[in-house]
Amino acid sequence: MSPGFFVANALRGAVLLGLALVAMPFLRGASAATRRLVLALALGGVLLVPIVSSITPSWHVEAPASVLRGVVIVDPAPVDDPTPVVAAGDAPPVAVHREGARFDVARALACVWALGALLVLVRLGVGLVRTRAIVRRAAESAAWSRTMARAQASMGVRAAVRVTEELDAPAVTGLFAPVVLVPGGSEQWSEERRHAVLLHELAHVRQRDCLVHAMAQLACAVHWFDPLVWMAVRRLRVERELAADDAVLVAGARASAYAEDLLAIAGAGASRAAPSFALGMAERSQLVARVTAIVAAARARRPPSRFRAGILAGGVAVSVVAVAAAAPAEPAPSSLDPSLQAIADEELDRAMAEWHAQGGTVLALDPSTGEILANASRSARSSYVPGSTFKAITLAAALEEGALSPDERIDCARHDGGIYDGDSNGVLSIPEMLAVSSNIGIAKIYDRIGPDHFDRWLRAFHFDAPARIERGPAMGVGGAGTATPLQLAAAYATLANDGVYIAPTSTRRKGPVPRERVVRPETAHTVLSLLQRAVNHPRATSKLARIDGVPMAGKTGTSVWSLPDGTEAFYASFVGVVPADAPRAVILVGIEQARQGESGGKVAAPVFARVASRWLRGAR
Known part of the structure; x- marks a missing residue:
């Protein structure tokens, strides 16, 4: 039975x-x-x-169709008092992580x-x-x-x-x-x-x-x-x-x-x-x-x-x-792509074993439908401080507000609000700022938007509004506040879908897809173009995310924050769009507590490259 x-x-x-x-x-x-x-x-x-x-x-x-609002994971300790982020670094992984035998709940019952x-x-x-x-x-x-x-x-x-x-x-x-x-x-x-x-x-x-x-x-x-x-x-x-x-x-x-x-x-x-x-x-x-x-x-x-x-x-x-x-009505077919899901599981296990990580996520969305194509998760937390992957959202908000021109050059040497870069920088173009992940440059763009207008854009991209103690330039660079992997992937999918947000779902869409315009098409195209140029820049933190023969756009993130018990939490991540010229998937990779707090460019970017290239080869 x-x-x-x-x-x-x-x-x-x-x-x-x-x-x-x-x-x-x-x-x-x-x-x-x-x-x-x-x-x-x-x-x-x-x-x-x-x-x-x-x-x-x-x-x-009939039963209501389930729509995922976030990654379904129990968060054992809420994030308190997140601290600003510094990002950088790169290098490839190996090995396989094996899970222990699972308890057979059905047999026990x-x-x-x-x-x-x-x-x-x-x-x-x-x-x-x-x-x-x-x-x-x-x-x-x-x-x-x-x-x-x-x-x-x-x-x-x-x-x-x-x-x-x-x-x-x-x-x-x-x-x-x-x-x-x-x-x-x-x-x-x-x-x-x-x-x-x-x-x-x-x-x-x-x-x-x-x-x-x-x-x-x-x-x-x-x-x-x-x-x-x-x-x-x-x-x-x-x-x-x-x-x-x-x-x-x-x-x-x-x-x-x-x-x-x-x-x-x-x-x-x-x-x-x-x-x-x-x-x-x-x-x-x-x-x-x-x-x-x-x-x-x-x-x-x-x-x-x-x-x-x-x-x-x-x-x-x-x-x-x-x-x-x-x-019960026959459940709607799962949106998961079996091939991509298998690849995501294998590559996540491999990365966790290589970096002795405590958890991780590989999440893929179809930007045109919001369907979740893969969701490999060994995560210990439901949300995290997103780090520099959030800078793309700040750029989109600034372009929509008219507070930024994509051809501008910004002095990234110093910020009066206590924001710092990992290395010293001078005047940088926007792609250069993204390539080296300049916190100072993005913080100055945030200052032009202002906290009230920035809160409005957070809600437009379906992020939670921050507490007042978290407001400030650190929000713009992704060093304060928290998000789930699904929220951030859906925000990048909005940019990959001509600025239209589609709620993520774990089942195949039937009928018209609910669409919500967040930014103008030209804004979405500009941000993707800037991300693509940043990945291909000689100084890019995300050079290990590149895929031969495939145009792609994306951003690394490395976040560090304090847990309630006084220990530090590390999250190395990368979010990318492939192919950049005709987006088929947004893929987010997040690795928790990687050995020695390694960066998103070093830990997560290579995982993205392997997952995306293996999937695209098999899908051709």
């Missing part, structure tokens, strides 16, 4: 039992026999649901279910053995046999009667050959009490309550984990006793006398309960409700007619078929 089949039928059973229990208040004015019939049919239906679901055509229930079912069945089996032993040792009684003949004439069914010293109150047992067991000394009861007792037990025989009881126990065994099945069985036990009491009164017994008999039998000891496979007459927990119902004047007592019972059975049968045929 597959986990999906098991879960689906467990849910179907819960729905069916839920419908039966919800119907109980609406049947308050009906007879107990009617309510008992509904519950019995529902419990039987629960056992039939897996069979019916296997042979009937399915009708699918199957074992737990089987253990629970076995315990319920063992209890039922022990009750069956004990009951049959009691029947074998019980003796016939002339007095009870005479009364039985009279009761059988009233109820229209037959059963044997035996006297036993092993029970304190009457009970009935037997699926196909019913036997009424009465306690020792009961020959001294009055004829009317004996008659009432036998009427009650023969009512159970007529209703086939022993068979229904066994079926209910099987339902408990199969669905032991579902509280609804136990609620339904408990309610069934109450209603079947009320229905048997009603049958006694319909047969002519006086309500007050029958109530006195029931109280007397229950109060005579009843220390030895009937085995689980027998139906005891005087269960003390039900006495108050039963006596109240017995003496109630205005109460429906007759069982449903054959016609009405057929209507109820038909309604439950329709419900069983409908519930059994219901199935």
